[in-house]
Amino acid sequence: MNVKLILAALMLGAIGLTYFFMDRSPALERARRAEVGAEDEWASRTVWACDRRKMVIVEGVRSDEKIPPARAQQVADVLQDLMRYCNEEITARISTDARITIAANGKVYEHYVVGGPLPIVKARFGDPTEREKKIWKAELDKLVTEGDRLFHSDELGTNGVACAMCHPNAANTHPETYPKFQTQLKEVALLRDMVNWCILNPLEGKQLDHADPRMKALEAYMLAARAGKALEAGKH
Amino acid sequence: MISFRVRTSARWVCAAALLLASNAQATDLELPVPEGVFPPEIPAENQLTREKVDLGRTLYFDTRLSTDGTVGCVTCHDPRSGFADGRRKPTSAGVGGAVGARNAPTVLNAAFLASQFWDGRAATLEEQAVQPLINSIEHGFADKDAVVARIRELPEYAPLFEKAFGGPEITIERAGQAIASFERTLISLDAPIDRFLKGDTAALSEPARRGWELFNGKARCNTCHGHVDVLPLFTDDDFHNIGVGIAGIDFDTIARKAVDAVVAGASIDELAISNEKASALGRFLVTREPRHMGAFKTSQLRNIALTAPYMHDGSEATLADVIEYYDIGGNPNAYLDGGMRPLGLTAQEKADLVALLESFTSDDLERFEDLKKLAP
Amino acid sequence: MYQNDMTRKEIEFALAERSKEDERTLRGLENCDRRNFLRVSLKFAGMAAAASIIQPHTFQLVNVVHAAEDGAQPELAFRFAYVSDTHLYARGMTHRFAKAALKAVEDVNALDPQPDFVLFGGDLAQLGRPDELALGQQILKELKAPVRMMVGEHDWYLDLGEKWKEMFGPDFYSFDYKGIHFVTLNSVVEKDFWTAKGYTPEQRMAIVSGLDDNRQSPFEVGEPQRQWLSKDLAKIDKKTPIVVFSHSPLYKLYKNWNFWTDDAEQVQQILQPFETVSVIHGHTHQLLTHRIGNIHFHGMLSTAWPWPYAPEGLPELTVQMSRSDPFNQLDGCGNGTIDVRKNGRVDKRYNLWTRNPRVVTASELASGSLTGLGGYKGPSY
Secondary structure (H helix, E strand, O other): OHHHHHHHHHHHHHHHHHHHHHOOOHHHHHHHHHHOOOOOOOOEEEEEOOOOOEEEEEEOOOOOOOOOHHHHHHHHHHHHHHOOOOOOOEEEEEOOOOOEEEEEOOEEEOOOOOOOOOHHHHHOOOOOOHHHHHHHHHHHHHHHHHHHHHHHOOOOOOOOOOHHHHOHHHOOOOHHHOOEEEOOOOEEEOHHHHHHHHHHOOOOOOOOOOOOHHHHHHHHHHHHHOOOOOOOOOOO | OHHHHHHHHHHHHHHHHHHHHOOOOOOOOOOOOOOOOOOOOOOHHHOOOHHHHHHHHHHHOOOOOOOOOOOOHHHHOEHHHOOEOOOOOOOOEOHHHOEOOOOOOOOOOHHHOOOEOOOOOEOOHHHHHHOHHHOOOOOOOOOHHHHHHHHHHOOOHHHHHHHHHOOOOOOHHHHHHHHHHHHHOOOOOOOHHHHHHOOOHHHOOHHHHHHHHHHOOOOOOHHHHOOEOOEOOOOOOOEEOOOOOOOOOOHHHHHHHHHHHHHOOOOHHHHHHHOHHHHOOEOHHHHOOHHHOOEEEOOOOOOHHHOOOEOOOOOEOOHHHHHHHHHOOOOOOOOOOOOOOOOOOOHHHHHHHHHHHHOOOOOOHHHHHHHHHHOO | OOOOOOOHHHHHHHHHOOOHHHHHHHHHHHOOOHHHHHHHHHHHHHHHHHHOOOOOOOOHHHHHHHHHHOOOOOOEEEEEEEEOOOOEOOOOOOOHHHHHHHHHHHHHHOOOOOOOOEEEOOOOEOOOOHHHHHHHHHHHOOOOOOEEEOOOHHHHOOOOOHHHHHHHOOOOEEEEEOOEEEEEOOOOEEOOOOOOOOOOHHHHHHHHOOOOOOOOOOEEOOHHHHHHHHHHHHOOOOOOOEEEEEOOOOOOOEHHHOEOOOOHHHHHHHHOOOOOEEEEEOOOOOOOEEEEOOEEEEEOOOOOOOOOOOOOOOOOOOOOOOOOOOOOOOOOOEEEEEEEEOOOOEEEEEEEOOOOOEEEOHHHHHHOOOOOOOOOOOOOO
């Protein structure tokens, strides 16, 4: 009986300690507070977002006090807004006069307004703007369309055969299965190797360089046509 | 009769002494398979032992294992001719000089193949070894019992069988197992092409290098004769009708007759070797599937320069003739493989392909010098 | 004594997925004399062929005909052959499509006995050009047996059928032969998609020739032909077997590739009252089998190239051919014959070049026994 209790207690203790130290090591927290200029630990309350990366320091509220509703709502609004920046570590400080200071990416921004843009966005690669996305898609569509045209034309071969004759809508090309041992080539092939083999054999044409824009276009078209299919390298 | 035996016995004693004395034996139980290559499949019931290999070798070179004493395995699979037929006629001949319908393939590296014979009718070397013994054209024996009776007449075999199989019983199956064991030691995978593929560009001459590009490109060889690292035999182990020897062959009529014959009990082995027309049916005779009509095994290409003439009926005398044959797209017939087509090769390209094929000849064939001395 | 050339293992495997009745059939093969073997093997050959589990003994087909004389199944009334979807370019007789078409002609000419007639299944030309049609006509003239022509979309949309009708006659018609009423339809009619866009005839033809080109309209038979069909069939007794030749399948399989007839239901309605109806269609370039009520549908092989199976809509009864090998220009291609039985039902024989032939019999379709074969699934495309 005793042994069980002791073990349980130890386990809980271990979990608690882990939890405590995970993202909340005191030293780390102090460093982040320093970034936003919230030195005074006694007269402020810290609230963490569920991703354990964003923290809001509310000033003018003692750490053992409940945050008044209006200010609590403000805290929630700020956290919600900051959640836009996935995976970012951001520290916010709400001063007693409701000014919000943000520290992110090693930089400090005063005068942050909820819902407003943060300069950190423009510095992050993985987070394109809508405008950028439009540009990128237009360029891709251009290449895919060119690939579509080549795929359906007879200009790659000399005998009038087009890729689309055996592969309507790029059916049965299975670009998602490469690399795999391609029995016609007797070696492991990538998609472009097979494209070239088909150009030489059923189409009786001249093979393309792997870096040829036409080769890129063909590959782009096939991958676009098979978008969403699971990768299954080696599947025949 | 008695003097006959004494004369030949002396030779066997010499042979045995020679082999005991030599060091470089192709009989090491460690088969000389290079790293990264799948070893030959060995049936569980015929594990490789030195004793079996010795017995097998003795049987292989023994021309007394034929009705008229002139034919041994060595007769058509001679180490002096790349383990193929030294006669250099289109097809091989057996007892009494009887000429058969097929061109004996090489035994060298045959251990790696998925099936034996031009039509794949034997799945293993064991199954292959016994069929020529009871073929009327080849070794000439009427049946298994006749073969066993002949072996029993030869006193040196009893102890060899005893040593190899742990018992005195002589059966044709055991003979086959022994011969197969010996054949498994006939491995040679060290040719210039192998070194080239491992990165030594200088291993091939310039024409041969061009030939390799053609082999994998314009000449369309690699789809059937492709090289794979784990089984570098240059064969897809499949059967294709490439239109060889179809002149005057009415497939449908002959096929019907042959099927009736086989269903009534005729031996496929006998039909394939002794009957030219039935022989032309190829794999169809074995599987009776229409897609196999006139289809023959894709030959392995190792040491191909040593094993002229070429094709199942020996109809192409030289490698240049073979390339020429493919260049025209084979002989049209109702069952011609759709992969055959005119290639449009230039004279230079054809020569380059021949140069390439010559680079498939192994560099280490002197390992088999001792075996050449055993040939009659 | 005929021997069963299947190994015990193969029989066991086949049995593992079969019904009790099939089990008995298969066991019957193991120890039987000639008569029983033939009678029993007929059914098995068809089943095994359909399941593509065990390749049929080729000359079982010869034996099958003999078995019919034993009364095992309805007697053969007559046989006709087909050559379909040749898609010829006018680039001489050595072009791969021309060579393949000639091969099909040679196959049919080698048949002994000769078929009663040969159906051409549509898409003679690739781009509907007069020189392509002329080349096709020249090749088909080599056939010894009489030829019945059917039009495909590749023949039609350069000049909307002018050249075709001039060379080959009406694009829809009917005829009676040995008690069967044959109807040939032009089922590749498309609603006008070109005038509004101002396409030239060449552009229109190029669009229609793209299987996956959705700028074209779906195929249909159309109101005028449906009316003609009703009138034509009005004089025919409901017991008379009907065989319909159509380029599009007369049912709805996959709209994207026009494996589709838009007014299929209406056409089927006109055909439904007849007891025995078989549709032989082109366009799909593959093994394809379907049944709707009492109507059997069989696709024809192309001589030029095989289509992959559509991503959806494949009828359950279809046992697919496996993916073709692009090294081999004949793989997945071929021609075939259709056996018309005395009861008006048809057995479809696919003469696949480079593969074993496949027979799909009417009795299997009618009994639905093909679906009972554990739903053999081919590869996904």
